[in-house]
Structure formats: structure tokens, C-alpha cells
Amino acid sequence: MSKKNLHVDKKREKQWENPFFKNFSKGLNFNLIVPSLLLLAIGLVAVASASNYKALVESQYASSITYLVRQIIFALFGGLMCLFVYRIRPEIFRRNQLKNFLIVGMSVVLVVVFFLMPTINGAKGWIVLGPISIQPVEFLKPLMILLWADYLDRHQQEVVNEGMGSTLKKNFKLPLVLLAWLAIVFLFPDTGGVLLLSLILIGMTLASGIPLIFTKRFLGWGTGVYLFSVVFLKLFNLSFLSKVSYKLARLISFANPFRDAKGTGLQLVNSYYALAMGGLLGQGPGNSIQKTGYLPEAHTDFIMAIVGEEYGFIGMFLILLAYFYLIFYIFYRAKRIINNYHQLIMIGIGFYFLSQILVNLGGITGLIPITGVTFPFISYGGSSILTTGIMLGLALAIDDRNQRALYLQNEK
Numbered sequence: 001m002s003k004k005n006l007h008v009d010k011k012r013e014k015q016w017e018n019p020f021f022k023n024f025s026k027g028l029n030f031n032l033i034v035p036s037l038l039l040l041a042i043g044l045v046a047v048a049s050a051s052n053y054k055a056l057v058e059s060q061y062a063s064s065i066t067y068l069v070r071q072i073i074f075a076l077f078g079g080l081m082c083l084f085v086y087r088i089r090p091e092i093f094r095r096n097q098l099k100n101f102l103i104v105g106m107s108v109v110l111v112v113v114f115f116l117m118p119t120i121n122g123a124k125g126w127i128v129l130g131p132i133s134i135q136p137v138e139f140l141k142p143l144m145i146l147l148w149a150d151y152l153d154r155h156q157q158e159v160v161n162e163g164m165g166s167t168l169k170k171n172f173k174l175p176l177v178l179l180a181w182l183a184i185v186f187l188f189p190d191t192g193g194v195l196l197l198s199l200i201l202i203g204m205t206l207a208s209g210i211p212l213i214f215t216k217r218f219l220g221w222g223t224g225v226y227l228f229s230v231v232f233l234k235l236f237n238l239s240f241l242s243k244v245s246y247k248l249a250r251l252i253s254f255a256n257p258f259r260d261a262k263g264t265g266l267q268l269v270n271s272y273y274a275l276a277m278g279g280l281l282g283q284g285p286g287n288s289i290q291k292t293g294y295l296p297e298a299h300t301d302f303i304m305a306i307v308g309e310e311y312g313f314i315g316m317f318l319i320l321l322a323y324f325y326l327i328f329y330i331f332y333r334a335k336r337i338i339n340n341y342h343q344l345i346m347i348g349i350g351f352y353f354l355s356q357i358l359v360n361l362g363g364i365t366g367l368i369p370i371t372g373v374t375f376p377f378i379s380y381g382g383s384s385i386l387t388t389g390i391m392l393g394l395a396l397a398i399d400d401r402n403q404r405a406l407y408l409q410n411e412k
Contacts, residue, residue: 028086029333029399035326036392039377040075042319047071047380049285050306051299053292067299067380074382078389085393090345090401093146102143103177109136110184125188135383137185137193141200142390144178145348148201151175152208153341160209191251192371196355203351204344230255254369270295271302271364274309282312299380301372305364319378320357327353333399338406342398349391 051067063069092098109127113136117124120133127134151174152159158167168175178201185193206215233255250264257265257272274290277283288309291298298306308316327350334346353376360375362368374384 029396029403031329032326032392032395032399035322035329036377038322039319039326042322043378044068044071044075045285046303046307046378047299049288049310050291050303051380052286054299057293070382071380071385074385077382078385080389081386082389082393082396085390086396086400088397090146090342090394090397094150094341099147099150103147106136106140106143106181107177110140110181114184114187123188123190125185125190125193132382135381137188137190137197138383138387139390140181140185140193141197141352141387142394144181144197145200145204145345145352145394147174148178148204149341149344149348152204152344156209156340164205164210164214190372191369192359192373195359195371196352196373199355199359200348200351203355204348207347208344251369254363254366257366267296267302267370268364268366271305272366274302274305275365278309278312278315280312280314282308282310282315285310297372300374301360301370301379302364303379304361304375307378323353323357323377327357330395333395333402337398337402339402342402345394346398349395352391 048065048068052064055064055066058066093102113124113127117127120126120128125135125137127136151171155167155171158170182194182197185197202218206218233252237256237259238249238252249260253260253264254268257268259265261269270290274288274295277289283289288298288306290309291306295302295305304316304319307319330346330350330353334343334350337343337346356373356376359368359371359373360379363370363373374381376384376388
């Protein structure tokens with residue numbers, strides 16, 4: 001183990017010697033908390049602006065801040081969830097009884113959603129309880145990270161010595177469960193959820209100790225398939241597919257959205273208009289035109305397009321700067337974690353945030369198909385905020401326990 005990995009933050013040592021931190025905060029890492037709170041505050045402002053028109057037109061008696069009030073409530077629950085998870089030892093999720101309970105519980109929930117829940121906007125994926133809608137796929141993300149981190153840690157030597165393929169053949173139960181979950185989510189259909197979950201699992205697997213050649217091959221093949229697909233879609237007009245399958249036509253419309261600007265390409269075209277009108281400095285707070293009925297889901301999936309229209313490239317750049325700082329810091333801390341299980345969870349959390357931002361921004365800029373993925377901290381949505389709180393709580397818990405372990409080692 002390198003000396004670099006055994007480095008202890010001197011400021012954190014003083015925190016643990018302080019009774020206040022021992023009894024309450026246990027050495028919270030504010031390098032994780034500060035950018036998160038900053039992004040959350042920006043998100044509340046963005047939701048207030050992007051949703052005010054929608055709130056007013058939904059009902060003549062509605063308040064323009066209806067969605068903002070809801071988002072504040074979601075944020076409070078997300079904060080409580082973050083603190084709750086932070087106080088839990090991550091090892092508790094390795095207990096077989098709890099793992100089996102979570103696996104069975106999530107499987108039942110997904111099946112119930114698929115067969116019994118109503119279709120919303122052409123897809124399933126929500127548990128509707130009166131005025132409240134819960135999206136189980138969001139909570140599937142931290143659960144899959146915990147389960148896959150445990151699997152990779154338990155079989156790390158097999159993965160390194162025999163390869164991932166051989167390990168999967170010998171220990172196939174959990175991979176089959178995860179594959180079944182992905183299949184159900186795909187059938188909702190929720191292509192964005194499948195894409196995000198797959199990216200998280202792939203990222204964790206590539207970082208688990210498998211030979212570097214597999215990472216190079218995956219990146220090479222992935223880049224080649226993406227470039228070939230984009231070139232093919234741009235060269236050939238496949239708009240006739242809208243008569244065969246509207247969902248498929250909408251999925252591939254990102255390559256040429258202006259061919260059907262009032263149909264399958266409507267969202268992306270209006271997203272382009274929003275970003276173009278924003279320019280460098282934006283139209284000013286609250287002055288978005290696209291949110292006034294032109295851009296569907298302006299306060300959720302396309303909220304960054306509204307941010308770009310109102311605050312311009314500079315505003316988006318500053319938000320992304322804070323967001324990428326958070327992602328970089330999560331991976332930075334992951335490199336210094338001495339517990340392999342904890343390290344894999346931290347890597348999974350980093351890929352969660354990274355995948356969300358790449359897929360969301362890729363969708364609103366036309367680099368990839370629009371898949372209905374939210375932007376963490378910024379987009380409106382209770383399930384998204386709660387999941388983000390869980391992820392942040394896990395990161396804080398793991399970082400704190402790692403620093404405590406290093407501190408105790410140095411004391412000895």
C-alpha cells in the first residue's frame with residue numbers, strides 16, 4: 001500500500017478530537033457538501049423559473065411557485081435521507097438477509113409497476129399514489145451499486161486471475177438478477193434508465209481490477225459503434241419509421257431533428273432554440289420563451305436548456321464547473337480508500353453522477369437520443385432528489401469511515 005493512500009487529512013483529525021464532531025457530524029467532508037448545496041440552491045432557482053408558466057396554465061387557481069414549493073419539500077426529505085444513510089455502516093448492506101430482502105422487494109416492485117401501474121407519457125415506471133408519483137428505477141441505482149460492489153469485492157481474485165467471463169459463469173445468481181431488472185426497465189420502456197444503470201455497472205466493472213486491455217477494447221468498440229450509428233443516421237432518411245414505430249423514430253430523430261421538427265424532433269429542435277437564444281450571457285432570469293409551452297418537460301429533463309436560455313453559456317459553464325468538481329473529488333477520494341468494497345461503492349457513485357450529466361446534456365444537445373434523464377440537483381423531481389441524497393450520504397459515510405481507519409492506523 002502506497003504512502004499516498006495512507007495520507008490523513010490533518011483538518012479532519014482535529015474534527016474527530018472535537019466533541020461536537022464526535023457526537024454529531026463525525027467529521028463531515030465539506031468538500032462534498034458545499035458543491036452539493038450550491039448545486040441544489042441553483043436547482044431551486046432554475047425550477048422556480050422553468051416551472052412557473054406550467055404551474056399557472058395547469059389550473060386557473062394554481063400558484064406560480066407550486067413546483068418550487070414541492071421541490072423544496074423534496075429537497076428537505078433528500079437532506080434527511082442523506083443524513084440517515086450517512087449514519088449507517090455500509091457493511092450492513094452485505095448481510096445476506098438484508099440483501100435477499102432488498103432483491104425480492106425490488107423485484108416485486110418492478111413487476112407490480114410493469115403489470116399494474118398506469119402508462120404515463122407512453123411508458124410505465126411510476127408508482128402512482130394519489131398526487132404522489134414514485135419512480136422505482138431511481139432507487140434501483142444505489143441498490144445496484146451496493147449489490148455489484150459486494151459481488152465484485154467477494155470475487156475480486158477470481159476476476160483478476162480467471163477473468164470476468166469465468167467468474168460470471170461460476171457465480172451467476174446476482175448477475176442474472178441484475179440482468180432481469182434491466183430487462184424489465186427496458187420493457188417499461190425506460191431506455192434512459194437502462195443506459196444509466198448499464199454505464200454504472202460497466203464503470204464499476206472496468207475499475208474492479210480487470211486487465212486494462214478490456215477497458216481499451218470497450219472504449220474503442222463503444223466509440224466506433226457510436227460514430228458509425230451517427231454517420232449512418234445522418235446519411236439515410238429513416239423518417240418513414242414513424243409510421244411503423246413512433247417510439248423508434250423518436251429515438252433516432254436526434255441525428256436529424258429538423259426533418260420532423262413538429263413531430264419526433266420537436267423537443268430537440270426547441271432545445272436548440274433555447275440554447276441558441278441564450279448565447280453567451282443569456283436572456284436574463286425568468287425570461288425564457290421556450291418554457292412557455294414550446295419545450296415539453298422544461299422543468300425536468302430539459303431544465304438545462306432553460307438554464308442555457310436564461311443564463312447563457314457562462315451560466316451553464318459555472319454550473320458544470322461545480323458539478324465536475326464534485327465528480328472529480330468523488331473519484332479523487334475513491335483512489336485513497338483502503339477498503340475495496342468501500343472503494344467500489346465510491347466509484348459507482350462517481351459514475352452515477354458522471355453518467356447522469358453526460359446522458360442529460362447529450363440529449364439536450366443532440367449528441368445522443370433523448371432518453372428522459374434528469375440532471376441531479378437541478379431537475380425537478382422527488383425520486384431524483386431522494387436518490388441523489390442517498391448517493392451523497394453513502395459517499396460521506398464511506399469517506400468518513402476511510403479517514404477514521406487511516407487515523408487509527410497512524411495512531412498505532
